[in-house]
Amino acid sequence: MAQTADHEEPGRTPRTARGERTKQALLDAAAIEFGEKGFHETSITTITNRAGTALGSFYTYFESKEEIFRALVQFMSAEVARAAGGALEGERGVFQREQAALRSFLAFAAEHGEVYRIIDEAEFVDPAAWRSHYEKTAARICKRLEDAAEAGEIREDAGELHAWALMGMNVFLGLRYAVWDRDRQPADVAEAARDLIENGLRRRKPADS
Template sequence: MSATSGADAGAAASEGKVPRTERGRRTLRAILDAAAAEFGEKGFHEGSISGITRRAGVALGSFYTYFDSKDAVFRALVRDMSDQVRDHVAPSLRGARDQIDAERAALQAFIGFARTHKEIYRIIDEAEFVDPASFRHHYASTAERIAARLRAGAERGELRDEVSEIHAWAIMGMNVFLGLRYSVWDEESPPEAIAEVVAQLLARGIGIDR
């Protein structure tokens, strides 16, 4: 991860600790990136605030300028990674020909993101135990985003009218497990090839020939 990789970190700080300067936002970004590396490698319980500040190259005081605790930075990190996935996928959606092509592009972008951010699986998955509310928020908001895309596609006449929340959860589940298999476990298959298989399944399954 790099300091330029992602989501607006400013909102991630603990209450009353939001950075007010560009330099502050860069420090906060560095702490979140270091937290991803620390928790991704060691897990929440073995990971430490001192490990994070060492990786970020910041003083312990800087950490407490922005976060109240190890729990707080983990919670912020889950939200940040969730936002990073959203922001990484968003541009590929905008360039799509239609909603099936958008879902193909979204999966391809997600697999690419997961290959360079494999720690996202450990971090989101560990949130189920460390921070269940963030875990739930991540998947609920991702599914809601997919459901909104599907409804919009149906309204444009590109998808069948019956697309629903069930389809959104099915698509999210496919994408998460294909990312696990073809990003985290091994990277042999090109992301385009995987996304194309799913696009064909969706085109026939919920698409409308035009």
């Protein structure tokens, strides 16, 4: 598998708006194919058939099934970041921001159930892209926590370890309550998670309530 530097976007960049649409159609089709069948059962032809493009168009933008898979993992990872990031605007407190980010991630995961399967399969198909997804996600959460700690808003030792803990919490709450079963509302799940990371589970003293 060709090594691509992490900051480089895999696949060739289209020169026209039409090319942009074709490349995106291929990525969208790949998301469905890889999401439903997994990497091994998906072929370039099943992707181009679903996208309604010619095989030649595929090779205009991607060199291989591996390359479009890597492009898709980066695209999904960016979409997750965008979903969470967009929700942050307008939220003032750090706990409100984390709550909004999780609520938005849960909605995204409920609508794009394939995101889990694709990112999880990257562990076996493209380990570097898989690891990069989690490292970048944790780094974003860590930055928000460190800024809040700096501002005296939360515990001053808040940092990387807490970011990994929050990310893991979000990933598994998404798996349980957005992908497997939707027996609780995303807003309730995000609210309960916010309460957990803000206050912990210890019994509240009457003065706290």
